Every structure is written in structure tokens, then in C-alpha cells.
Amino acid sequence: MSLIIDQLSCSLGKRRVLHDLAGMEARPGEITALIGPNGAGKSTLLRAIAGITMASGHMTLDGLSLETQSLGQRTRKLYYLPQDTSTQAALSVFEAVLLARRTQVVEPNRHALAAVAQALQSLELDPLAERELAALSGGQRQRVAIAQAIVRRPRLLMLDEPTSALDLHHQLQVLDYLHRLARQDDVIVVIAIHDLNLAARFADHLWVVKEGRHIVSGRPGDVLTPQRLREIYAIEADVEWPPGSSPRITPRSATRRLGS
């Protein structure tokens, strides 16, 4: 039971953004990191899986074909958290998270309120529950967006650069939280991420895309090699895997210089 992508293509206008992506699998209980350079099609891929961007091809979630399901049907099982979560809506944090729950399930009010309170507390957002979204910092807003995601209890959770607005403390805290969420609740978590050190540390599995094509998938130790990094990012990098500690990827130089 997992998310499987097979022959997925997508065009935005006349430009083809994803080219027959195939052989990509994300498993429950694991974090799958989607990596690749700018413009690789990471966000488009996540949006195509979510049904927000039209795509052709075949995808299954727990054996069910996703392409035959409407946006509403898909979002009962999966949730896509976009990179840009900034908003000036005059809504409190509690109202915003309740909204995420209410657009998904019809249930007695007290159940919904309890679920919201739990989600807020698990992300240490309860002191901000009455604060308006517009008054939050970027990092706080991103944590609220994650609370909106988890309150829906999706089977598949896709996050587009979830740590981009977070400080180091909150980056580690959020990724650790997602790691536990995947393990303990058997959720399929897919994260598009630029920070390779964080990807190597927290992901169980990597999907690598470049120019809309699937380059390779596998365990971080197999994928994150100096040769691969040169091929994918056009960089020279040192990759160290000290026993018993987190992997270290140190970029040394770009293989191409601007203006050369």
C-alpha cells in the first residue's frame, strides 16, 4: 500500500513540464524527499498528484487510481501544502485550522473543535490560537499551515518546501514532527526540499527530478553521491556519512560559472 507514479506527464500551456515520470513509489511510515534543482517540476509534480494541476498518466494511492477521482475525492485522502502560505485573511489561527477540517469532513462540532485543539497543541500553536493570520511571522504561518494539513489526517501528506520560512530550531522541530507522524501514524509523507542535509537526515527515500524528468529514486545513501550531485545540480560536493551521526554534504563549487 503506497503512492505509485507511473507514466505521469503534465503541460502548463504549451510547455511540457513533466515528462513521463515513472517508477516512483512513496511508502507509508516513511518520509520521501523530492529533490532537484530550480525549475525541475517538483511543485508541479506535487500539484499534479493533488489534482490541482491537470496531468495525464497513471497514479495510484493504496491501489486506487487517482486520475479517475475528482479534486474533492482526492483531497479526502491526501493533502498538499503549498510553498507560499502567506495570507492577509482576517481569520484567527483556530478558525483557519477549523476551516481545513470543516472543508473535509462533516461531523459534530465538538469533534471538530477537539481535533483542531489537538493539532494546535501538537505544533505548540495553542498560545497563538486567537492570533490573526495576518499578524503571524512567516515561520508561525508555516506551522499553522502544517496544523491545517494534519488536522485533516490525510493518508498522503505532501509538503512543498515546508521549512523554507523556518529558523533552524523550527526546521528541525517540524521535520522531526513529520518523521514521527509518518512512523507512528503510518502516513505517506512526501516533502519537496532544497536542503540536501535535511533531506539526507530525515528522509527514508529520495525522488530526484530534473527538467521534468525522473532521474533516480532510492535510499539517501545510494542517491546522494558526489557523482550524482554533479549530474543533478552541477556542483562539486563532498559527501560524508560519519557512522552514528547525520550525513554531511558540503558543496565546494559550481561546475559552471555565471557569465562564463
Added chain:
Amino acid sequence: MKATTFSPSSANSTTTVARYHARQRRQRWLIAATALATLMSLLLDIATGPGAYALSDVTKALLAPSEVSRVLQVVVWDIRLPVALMAIVVGASLAIAGAQMQTLLNNPLADPFTLGISSAASFGAALAIVLGFGVLPVAGTLLLTGNAFVLAMLASLMIWGLSRLRGVSVQTMVLMGIAIMFFFNALLGMLQYVASAESLQQLVFWSLGSLSKASWGKVGLAGLALVVTIPVFVRARWRLTALRLGDVQAQAMGIDVGRLRLRMLLCCALLSATAVAFVGTIGFVGLVGPHIARLLVGEDQRAFLPMSALTGALILSLTSILSKTLIPGILLPIGILTALIGLPFFVSLILSSRKEIWR
């Protein structure tokens, strides 16, 4: 998905929920207080005018008509109540339409006036007044109202039709609304240029907005537009609130944003066209009402929708009183007063938009 990652302390959860309930209670109190203020304003509006009556007499005439004089009965029931109710109904309609247009188009300056719907209605009225031309096979006073309604609906449908085009952004839709406003203003100018002095005077009076032609029939029809559209908005309350988080987030929550925008714009078109057709051009109520509501209760549609309706109704009702009392013995066109009150607000909104109040 199991819930093992959630391991909250129930005491903290209870406190968070209690604080949310307190916020809801505050919103309900504010809505109730505004409703009471609107009711008081309605009574005061009925009591105000040539030959002012005490509030107690007015209340008595409303609750027990048989116990007051025939004159008071006629003044209250046949003359003033339809006008006062029209102010409430039109104010609520314009404010709801404005609130939803601002939500749907993600623009704080969107309302029936700024999107050209009022200009289109004025052109429709001008067709009837200046050329005697009717777009519907009706005669008499209905000719003007029918024209204004059809043209206002046409302008709304033009914005609606545009929104159906693929890839059209909400910003383009707002700009298109402004283009529609200029287009109909130009056509109106042409008709004014060829109009006789008498027609011109009549047209100017209509375009300044007036409640004085209100009748029970018109109040009923304007009220019907509210009765038809409010349940649609109530049913879509969560989806409409989600739109304020942006299209992508709303879609991530499973909302078909395009379809929702089309349906709701159609309801806005019906509300604004009906209101403008009966009372002429009354600007800024659809702009100011929702902004006050937003400041008071936020943008959760469960509170924002009723509060917008009530603030719009209250503003127009108070303006109606002001139009009768500002210069004793003279009934000022209500559209002039709403513009005078609304313009400074409009300018302040433009200035705050520069500070990126709305993205």
C-alpha cells in the same frame, strides 16, 4: 490515519476550545448589537420626515395599527415603511454583494459600484428616460427599472463570462470591471449629450440614487433576491472563507475554485442588479459595509456574512435618516450622502492597499 502523534494535554485543549467559544460569543454579541441598532434605525427612519412622529407612536402604528389615527396608519404603512425597509434591504444586498465580490476577486476595492454594475444600470435608466427605449416588453415605471436591471445583469454577466475564460486572473477580472464602468459611463455621457433638459434632470435625479420611489412591490422583489441568494452563500460559507487563503490552498482543501467563483458571482450579480434597478446609483455601501464587518468580526463567513448584511443595512438606513434631516424640509438624494461618507473611506483603503494590506 491513527492519531498517536497527537498527545495533547486535555486541559490545554479545553482552554483553547474555551477561548474559541469566547471569540464566537463576542462575534454573536456584536451581530446582535448591530441588528438591534439596525432595528432602532429603522424605527427612527419611519419616525423622521415632514411631520415627525414620536418613536412610541410609530411602534404603536406598527404593532397595533388599529389603535392609531388613520393618517398615521397611512403615513407609516403606505409611505414611510416601504422606504425605510427598502433602505435596509438595498443596504444589505449591496453590502453582501460587495463582501462576496471582495472575497471572490481577492480585492478590497471590489463592489457593485467600482466594477461598473451601477454605471451599466444608469445607462439602462438613461435609455428609458432619454430615448423611451425598453429592453423588456414592459411600460411605465417598470420600463426604467427593467432597463436598469437588465443592463446591471449584463455588466455582471460580462465579468462572470470573463471569469469563465481559462487562465484569467482575478486581477484581470477587476480591471475588466473598471473597463466596463468606463464603457457604460461613456455611453451614458452620449445619451446625456443628446437628452432634452427635462430628460437630463430626470436622469440626474435617478443616477443620484433615491429611496423615495419605494413601494411594497419593489421591497418584495428586492427582498426576494436576498431570500434566493443568502441560502446559497450560507451553504458555501466554508468554501468562501477558504478562498481568502488563496486559490491554491483552497484547492488543496478540495474546493473547485473556478466553479465556486462562477456560481457566487452570479448571485452577486442578481443582488446588485436588483438593488440598483430599484433605487439608482448608491455607491460605497457595498465597499464600506464589508470593511466595517471585517474589522468587527473577521472573515469567517459564519459571522462575516450576517455582519456585512447588517452593517450595509444600518449604513443605508442611517443615511436615509440623514438625507431627511440634514437640510430641514429638503430630501437629499441618498447616493450623494453615501458617496460623501464613502469617498474618504475609499481613499484610505487605496492608501492601505499600497501597504499591501491585501496581497
